[in-house]
Amino acid sequence: MSPILTISGLHKSFGKVEVLKGIDLTMQQGDVVSLIGSSGSGKTTLLRCVNLLEDFEQGSIELAGQSIGYKQDGGQRRRLSEREIARQRAMTGMAFQQFNLFPHMTAIRNVMLGLIKTKKMPKDEARAIAEKWLERVGMGQRRDHYPGQLSGGQQQRVAIARAIAMNPQIMLFDEVTSALDPELVAEVLAVVRDLANEGMTMLLVTHEMRFARDVSSKVVFMHQGRIHEEGTPEQIFGAPKTERLQGFLANSEF
Amino acid sequence: MNFSLFLTELWNARLSLLSGLGDTILISVASVILGSVLGVFVGLAMTYGAKWLRFIVRLYIDFLRGTPVFVLILACFYILSVVGLDLTAFQAGVLALTLFCSSHVGEIVRGALSAIPQGQTEAAKSVGLTFGQTFVYVLLPQALRQILPTWVNTATEIVKASTLLSIIGVVELLLATQQVISRTYLSLEFYLFAGFVYFLLNFVIEQAGRAVERRISIP
Numbered sequence: 001m002s003p004i005l006t007i008s009g010l011h012k013s014f015g016k017v018e019v020l021k022g023i024d025l026t027m028q029q030g031d032v033v034s035l036i037g038s039s040g041s042g043k044t045t046l047l048r049c050v051n052l053l054e055d056f057e058q059g060s061i062e063l064a065g066q067s068i069g070y071k072q073d074g075g076q077r078r079r080l081s082e083r084e085i086a087r088q089r090a091m092t093g094m095a096f097q098q099f100n101l102f103p104h105m106t107a108i109r110n111v112m113l114g115l116i117k118t119k120k121m122p123k124d125e126a127r128a129i130a131e132k133w134l135e136r137v138g139m140g141q142r143r144d145h146y147p148g149q150l151s152g153g154q155q156q157r158v159a160i161a162r163a164i165a166m167n168p169q170i171m172l173f174d175e176v177t178s179a180l181d182p183e184l185v186a187e188v189l190a191v192v193r194d195l196a197n198e199g200m201t202m203l204l205v206t207h208e209m210r211f212a213r214d215v216s217s218k219v220v221f222m223h224q225g226r227i228h229e230e231g232t233p234e235q236i237f238g239a240p241k242t243e244r245l246q247g248f249l250a251n252s253e254f
Numbered sequence: 255m256n257f258s259l260f261l262t263e264l265w266n267a268r269l270s271l272l273s274g275l276g277d278t279i280l281i282s283v284a285s286v287i288l289g290s291v292l293g294v295f296v297g298l299a300m301t302y303g304a305k306w307l308r309f310i311v312r313l314y315i316d317f318l319r320g321t322p323v324f325v326l327i328l329a330c331f332y333i334l335s336v337v338g339l340d341l342t343a344f345q346a347g348v349l350a351l352t353l354f355c356s357s358h359v360g361e362i363v364r365g366a367l368s369a370i371p372q373g374q375t376e377a378a379k380s381v382g383l384t385f386g387q388t389f390v391y392v393l394l395p396q397a398l399r400q401i402l403p404t405w406v407n408t409a410t411e412i413v414k415a416s417t418l419l420s421i422i423g424v425v426e427l428l429l430a431t432q433q434v435i436s437r438t439y440l441s442l443e444f445y446l447f448a449g450f451v452y453f454l455l456n457f458v459i460e461q462a463g464r465a466v467e468r469r470i471s472i473p
Contacts, residue, residue, distance in 0.1 A: 051380055053380070083384060086379070086384045089379055089381075089382050093380070096377065098373050100376060102396075104472050117391065118381060118382035146473045148473055
């Protein structure tokens, strides 16, 4: 089976600071990969490169057989057109740390926007899909609420529904519980866990080590812009090989 | 103050005063609409434009905001005719107020757009929206809500500034009033009356603005 996501030799700099120094990562359909590491290790940047919220200077990302963001044209590396990039972005779904729901739209409108504008669906069809996904994340009752009327956990669940309703090849989760009060974390993690159990391909940046251990098929520990150690959750959490990872885990809460 | 005499003269002058009021409203509405459209582009250029464009637009805004409206009106009326652009006093006045309005609206729009968190754009992109769609469906609706109170304020400023057009001979409400006064010598009464009408105009604008604000406010 060919991999759904192939990242090879990825380099990314902010000005003079190189934050990703050559990342190689492959994911198969249905894989759940957790990126862990201290802040500044580059894990969020890596995630944002996959859906082109960040440009990258070197290397390539291939998603479902398509080269993401750039093409090779007679030995030249060219950025794709804005329209093409917008289309590719819709192949990935992203949930953000700060939810980023559109505050002037109700929950269901938030979910419908991409379906109507990007996928050009008729309103009725978009509404049906949005209702289905809001139901699935337990937000069916609140579909006509505005984000300001929802708790953080509820907002995040709507945001996840908004991303997944687009039927992406892969879901990206960027520290989706970091901005939540402790008592709201569980409801969001339950939604993510459900999606994982159903075979959704997911790449997630998380600080919830216990959660990463439970849901992941693979865990990747990043340090200073490189993949420092990777393996199954049992290997990473049970028998960390490198000193850095041992130190990182010792300082993390379980 | 002779109240019944004033009422009689007011009745006699009703047509010229009404025509002055009509001009005041026409000038204000035209300047606010034209100035706002231009201002949105100014704000867009300030927020998303290339560096050189931002620099030019910044100069434009600072120059217009740093110049008294009065000077702007005189400049549009006298200087433009020197370079061969013959505008009527009315047109020159509307042009001056439009420019004045656009610099204010431009600044407001820029502020509102830059106050929207970056995450909104990113979320819109991540569901595949293009820049144009992101602007129309995500950024603009949020910016407009924020702009509204300041924009209404700008509109009332324009109504007040329209009185300055009397200097270049546009017979708007103030000049119409002055003409009645020169005929009747009832200066106190008619100035009070004109002041009251201006107050009423702006009061209506502000109340309308508040009503719209309530309607579109996000829960």
